[in-house]
Amino acid sequence: MKSINWPTILVIAVLALFPAVVPSDYYRHIFIIALMWVVIGSAWNLLAGYTGQVSFGHAIFFGTGAYTAGLCVTKLEISAWWGMLLGGPVALVVGLLIGWICFRLRGPYFALATIAVGEIFRLIATVWRDFTEGMEGILIIQTFRSKIPYYYLALFLAALCITVIYLVTRSKWGFYFVAIREDQDAAESMGISAFRYKSLSLMISSFFTGLAGAFYMNYMGFIDPQVVFSLHYISIMAILVGIIGGVGTIWGPPVGAFIMVLLQETFRSSFFGLLPKWISEAHILVFGLLVIFVIRYMANGIIGDWSKIQRLWSKDRELLSASGRN
């Protein structure tokens, strides 16, 4: 790096000092979840935003990672922390197999196939009770009572994920990914094996999503198929995080993750108890409206359309000052 990237350093510093400054476990918890979504959203973005393969099935990898960690305890009788080592690689292998099936399909068909595979995984995890405990889920005892170790672990994972994706997108692979996104046929005629590079992108993406899943198991201490393989709460949420922040940008998904998690929590807690209770039921409604608004008016998300937002802002101020003069 030639110049020092001040905003990045500032963000890291603020996040690193956050648990020291804010003593409340509640806010620490929200930030831990947000950092976890930074990992999932960034991983999704590598596949969808940079490689153009919109996945509606990232719950597959998240759930696989979480169940790898959970099964370490129930079947292998070792610590769930081994899941942090195994979760990523297992999800990566699953990703490779799914890519082998689904990458024969393009565009919307790929998206549909990932939904189908996701539902199959959820049903298997629900029905195969001998192996996964079915709907009862897996319950483990968390290692730490304090949130602080989890917080720094989540921060480390988020930083690692963003760094790796940053490096990948600036390498030759990253340019191949974008070439495939822009025009797969043209990319292939240039000698880029679309299948190989889509698989690579999916492998990196599924690895980090699986890692996030294993972290979730360790942190929350409880998983069941309806939560970790959920189409709505994981797969669609990953997409929302990506598109609200901005697909195909490094900082889009992190921004999207914080916006989504904070928004979700604000509504779930009825604006921290300030508003009547029924508001808490509206949080998915607000998500939906936000998606419609963002797609309609900011197709490239907050980061992707930042210049547009700034222009609007400055235009507003000009108008204000102009009207002020009159």
Added chain:
Amino acid sequence: MEVFVQTFVSGILIGGIYGLIGLGMTLIMGVMKIINLAHGQLMMVAMYITFLMFESLHLDPYFSLLVAMPALFVIGVLLQKYLLNPLLNVDSILPENQVLMTVGIGMVLTEIIRFIFQSDYKSVKTSYSSSAVYLGGISFNVPMIVAFGIALGLTALLFFFLLKTDVGKSVRATAQNRDAALLMGINAQWITVLTYGLGSAFAAAAGSLLLPIFYLFPDIGGPFTLKAFVITILGGMGSTVGAIVGGVVLGVAESMGATYLSMALKDAVGMVIFLLVLIFLPGGLKALTKV
């Protein structure tokens, strides 16, 4: 053997309704080249309209078709006109913008309904809900037969519309080649609006017909959206005949799965068929014929 025949019959009957859902989806897919991920949710809205009619006016679910279908037609037209069509002019990285928009629409519809009706299960109990006729040891559920009959009638109407009327021909022309249709003086924007309305109306019909047999809650839309696209892919995208055949095949496969595998795996059957079709027969059943 009797169990097998019984399973087969109920599969075909439910397949008729699935065919209606698939028809709506395939129309939208054919003309707009997008997957409508709000399809099941639109159907769910229609089911609630029918439920409301039944509760407040004691209107028979089958007569509510006359209310639910126009209502959903209007909703569909508005959605297409004000939310989906404008996206054609928006420049974005992901081409799946319209698909993602339908996800958002589906979420909003579900949540609005949840706000109004709460999350609990509802059902419509009519005098004929559990009546059945017997034919050589095989029972035929009356509401399912009625639903199957109405589904066939609506399908025939749609075919008449698509094959014999000018507007219907414009719809097919736009589906075949949008640019050429534009050059022939067809207002493609208007056709897409009309198609989305029609697709929604067919989803509404399926919803009203399902209500006497099924139960109702706000999240019912999602599973039916999945079914709808399984049917469409199975039948071949944009193929109306394929949608009906796909619906019946899915209906039979699901009821076979429920009888011979397990109730819990019933939904997985559809998904597995879907993946197999995507991999081995990408054009769907349509690809097997020369049409």
